[in-house]
Amino acid sequence: MSDVGLILILVVLVLGGVIATVGDRLGTRVGKARLSLFNLRPKQTAVVVTILTGTLISASTLGVLLLASKTFREMLLNFGRIQTELRDRGRDLEKAATDLKATDAQKAQVEKQLTEARSERAQVEEQLKRINADLKTSIDRQRETNAQLRTTEAQRDLTRRQLVAVSGQALKLRSDINQLQSEQKTLITQRDQVKQQIAERDAEIAERTKLIEQRDREINERDQVIGQRETDLKRLEAQRASLTATLQQIERDVELIRSGDLAIYRTQVLSSGVVRVGNSEGAKAAIDQLLQYANRSAVEALRLGRDDLQIVQIRTTEVESLIQQIRNGQDYLVRVQALANYVKGENKPVFVYMSAVPNRVVFSAGETIAAQTIDPSKLAPQDFQRSIQELLAVSNTRARVAGVLNDNIQIEKLLTLGSFIDQLRRYPTPVELRAIASDTTYTAGPLKIELVAVQNGQVVLRASS
Template identity: 35%
Template sequence: MTSAYILIVAVLVMGGVLATLGDRIGTRVGKARLSLFKLRPRNTATVVTIITGSLISASTLGILFGLSESLRDGVFKLDDILKKLRQARGEIEMVNQQKTQGEKELATARSQQAQVEQRLNQTNRSFQQAQTQLKKVSNQASILRKEIQALLGERQKLIGEKNKLSKEKTQALQEKAQALQEKAQILQEKDKALQEKAQALQEKDKALQEKDRVIADISKRETFLKTEIQSLLGERQRLIQEQNQLIQDKDLVIAKIQEQEIVLKDAIAQRENRLQEIEVQLAQKETQIAERDQQRQELEKQFAFLQQQVDVLEQYYQDYQDLRQGSVALLRGQVLSFRVVRVVEPKVASAALDQLLREANRTAINIIRPSNSDPDEPLVQITENQANQFINQIKDGQDYVVRLLSAGNYVMGEKQIQVFADAVPNQVVFKSGDVLSSVAIDASTMTDAEIQQRLDQLLTVSQFRARRAGILGKIQIGDGNATPLIRFIEQVKKSNQPLDVTTVASQETYTAGPLEIKLVAIKNGQVIFSN
């Protein structure tokens, strides 16, 4: 503030002194009636006054421009500053929109996570209840299986007894039938004997009286044998009836067992159907639980990503506040040195770090202390732990894009600047023809300002996506010449038709860059023109 007062006083004093000198010189020239360049004395005095006023203006501007760097920048670089200011405001507005959208998505993700956790708890309770029911049904099924096994054993036992009784009855009947056959054979033999005796009686009339007694005895024996035969036949009939009764009883028992088997089989089938339904429900529940777990994991990933985005946006917002205050000369994360290195021998890694530190130190001195005459003054510092990690990372013989970045915001005149090292493998990020972004433009319905705004948004989004993809080096339109870009914009404005303007990578690009962006105008899948 003191230097400004001194500057104002110096300008006023210098203007007053020069005005006084100009007035005196003009007066003397007028009185002396001098003539310059063959002019009249009055015109000569006028010329002297004009020259004096020009000297006053020139000295004033010279003092102002010589002593005030900000005034020089404001006069000669005002257009560039305003352009950068508009771009910064656009980026800030986009960042604020992204921050608002991120906060909304974060709130939505949190509410969805709460709903998912609530549903997961309810599903766990249902799963536990289903497991309890499954255990009960399994126990009941085990009991039924045991009962069925016992009934089947009893059935087999009864069938065995039935077969045994049938064999015994059949054997007894066969023995009795054989005895009856033997008795019938005896009767047949006796009948034959009687026939022979009757024939003998017919032949011998004289022996009839003697043989009457024999015939009577034979009649008694026949009666006895008939009685025996009838009793045997009645016993056989009774045995057959008893066997039939036993068979009927066995059949009734078997029918009851079969009915019980049918009932048990139906119950088992119902239980098995129920078990299958429960297993299907359990499988569905497990599938739902797996899907819920997967959704929960995805939501957790989205939440973590959104949280990172919120942190980044908050950091951008803080940097923007620092920029608005106008006191920050070096921003947090600003690149101080940048190059691609390959360390074949591990011993060379420390030398590569030293060279990066020297470059970063010179860059920081030019920003923080532009008037410093000692460019080798140690201003940049890095912690030993970070340096060791950086050296161990780059000494494997691969290509790395290495950078030294500012660890914080620093103002003019800082005596110490803390930096941190970043090393990223230099690998292919974009192939030739990869699409970065696209926007629709209709020159027939849009004004030139709207077309320019759309193209600016397209380039901003393309640059943002390229940075997100891993490009650390320079990002430019074509070879950096503005003429092809201007021609492309003019062609878009003159096309007077709806187009899809797309940004693509013009060649294979590594992490170190530079990324050359090519603008392509497409309609119905056909390329109309490009830059």
Template identity: 35%
Template sequence: MVAGYTLVLVILVLGGLIATLGDRIGTRVGKARLSLFKLRPRTTAVLVTIATGGVISATTLGVLLAADQQLRDGLFRLHQIQDDLKQVEQQKNEAQTELSTARTQLERTQTQLQGADRNVKAIETKLAQINRNYQNALAKLATAEQESRTLEAQINDLKGDRGQLQAQLQQAQTQVAQVRAQAERLRKEGQQLQTGIAQLEQVRGRLEQEIGQLRQGNVAIRREQVLATATVRAINSTDLARQAVEQTLQEASRVAGCLGQSKGQPELCVNQSSPTNPNPPRVRISSTELNNLVNTLSNGRDYVVRVLASANYSSGEPEVGVFTDVTPNRLIFPTGAVVAQIPLDLGSVDEPTILSQLDRLFLASNVRARQSGILADPLTNKVGSFSQVTLVQFVEQLQNLKGAVQVQSIARRPIYTAGPLEIQLVAVQNGEIVLRSS
């Protein structure tokens, strides 16, 4: 506050001094009848007075701008401050919108969780009520049977009142039939519950058996291991689709038998020359899944069918449970598409370093192919292979080049979901291919 008063006082004093000085200068100019720029003396005096007023205004504005930072900001940075204010307001509104959305989602999740808790409690209450009804029915059955025996004894003792006793007996028998029907219904519900418990016990026993096999190390086929893969192309007939499925299941049975003989070494079962089993295990698949698979394959599209083991199996088991995975066989990489690439400075690396970098290129190509949807080989778990002889020749030719290059792996032919990934190595320098593997 004091600084403001001081500033006003300084401006008034300075303005008075400059005005007085300008008046005296104008008076002297007028008396001396001076002429500037060949103007008349009176016009020159007016011009001096105008200049003095301009100096007063400029001095006042300069003092204000020099003394007050906020005035400078308001005069020169007003538009920027307004833009910053609008941006801050917009960020504030976006943050409030995101907060409101997060709160709404949290409330929805809490509502769903409360509904699930209520359903669980209702099921538990219903199960407890069923158990109580079952016990009550058993008690009523025992009471009714006791009443039936009592009535039969009364009939033997009171044959004279036979008609009345027969009516009472029929009534009792009706009650017994009703109670027995209710007891039978509850008994069936109890059997269903016991069946469910028995199935759970079987699953638990199977899991314990698989755990024991894993600990003993004698598992030949592991859960979800791919036993066979087949590419089915444009089948419009159910019979042809069923035939293709049966051939794929036969191949899965052969591979399962091979894995059992080779102690779970997949590389020994890649082709038909691998050890064969005269009595391969039978492949078990549900009829519903089999029919669904046939219907899917007969719609005229290309698919890749994989048969996978549904559990762990040891050598010599007569039956192997499987399930199928069906994937549309679509184009992943057209011919010449770049799968992966690495930079390589040939002036500062030796042959082992080049081989190491190319191994990294192969690994990147394998990862890119898997992420793009190419299925791995069912036994080797690889998406493709590359000739070692071709690799050595490419490295020898690569060492003859100089400078920095980009080594790329490109698709040799159109690559589909079924694979395999067949690639060719090329070296690109200054945007042009300077070397290509055979």
């Protein structure tokens, strides 16, 4: 509390005490002298003097507050204008919410176009799979693009959920502000009622004065809470704007992926390898070699035309931490991944980060990775290839969940796959199509699978037969 506030309180107390003392003295003397005013009895005259004294105390207190406190004077005189400004701000917030809904509708349209683009991409993949010479390169490139697209879409969905949460918080804050304003009106009404009762009940002046002060403090507290809620609302609006900008950036990344201008995408593995070293020198040499491979991959992806460029950069502290992790003589899968997106022809440093995970056994040879039951007699010719693609997709998903970090799936005896499908069509009863691991699969991958057809628990057809 400031010195001015202390002086103001002291003046109000002293002034009230002086007026009360004078009124008491005056009332006593009027009573003793048995004076009569306005043809009233002496006792009634004393009561009138006491009431006038109480009224003078209230008037002097209100006058001192109005003259000395600018804040109190503005609150009392401009209360209607303040409420009007609060309503205007509420209408502005509702307009912003309407604009946000329109933006969400536009996003839904973009997502519909994205679904159509995926359908077209699936048709192109089926055509590319018929070209055996470029099959492996096309599958690798498509899986990398799909992984980045899923990561980007997951980021977009997370950002959209955050936007919904922020909007919900904003609506809650608006509701709290309206409730506090209603409570403020109620408190003001109660305060006015208490002031009116002071003039009628002189015996309860002291108690009612305390109640008024309490109501005033509550009103001030409600004003502070309203101010805090408005501050929080502004902060949430700023956070929503930031999330919207992030979502727009993610949408731009998706467009870059579709257009094919993106040479290196965020989290793309530029190089990887399984290392086993027992000292810091060996660990440093292995890391340097992986960074060289990553630099070569980055230069080729960006199509800079020079093999001698050193564009890959990583923090020294991260390299030192990785050396301490892998120098214990165990097998580790070490990967070098990009920190951001880079466009073709962009000649600037490519910042990367490195990670190392133990290279453990994930699948044993002969283990079933995924299975699907089909009825060859009810499937059209094109449905067989679609069923195999779905089985491979499920296998890839399970491998990632189990810990295989290489998305590349290798199908054993791929050249006999057409013959496998032709023989499968001849079965008149349902069979179970399985993808089994043809070799022991580690964290580093890749997952090598073999396609088999099982009926009544017995293998009746293999893709390698």
